[in-house]
Amino acid sequence: IFHNVGSIGNLSIETSRMENVEEFRQYYDLNVFKVVSLNTQFLKIFEEVEDRVIVINITSLCAIKPMGGMAYYCSGKAAREMYFKVLAEEKKKIKVLNYSPGPVETSMIDYILREAVNENLKDVFVSFKNEGSLLKPEITAKKCIKVL
Secondary structure, three states: OEEOOOOOOOOOOOHHHOOOHHHHHHHHHHHHHHHHHHHHHHHHHOHHHHHHOEEEEEOOHHHOOOOOOOHHHHHHHHHHHHHHHHHHHHOOOOEEEEEOOOOEOOHHHHHHHHHOOOHHHHHHHHHHHHOOOOEOHHHHHHHHHHHO
């Protein structure tokens, strides 16, 4: 199973001003809790063939490196990554991979450039675009398959 669901979260508010608990909860519902719930159901179904199960969580450098202006995204990715690390620790027969695809050329980049209030964050992604550092989705997908 590939866990690739995700949203970037609200980029128009600084971390120190994140007071809307409901918005934060909705973000975590989609990006963390529903992933855990789906994974739990998947593992129940395939419990008898656990040694053939492969679980891939699409993560990000943002799970371990804070990026100003991306508190929703960074904290959600960190929570997911740790959940899957704990799963791997508990279920030794299951292959668990936290795969970070790198900066990928998707609509997420345009969203960041359009919505981010943090200028440093915008600068990072403008640099990725201008330097040609963004990866094509099919390239990083092939790399993921090679790792498996």
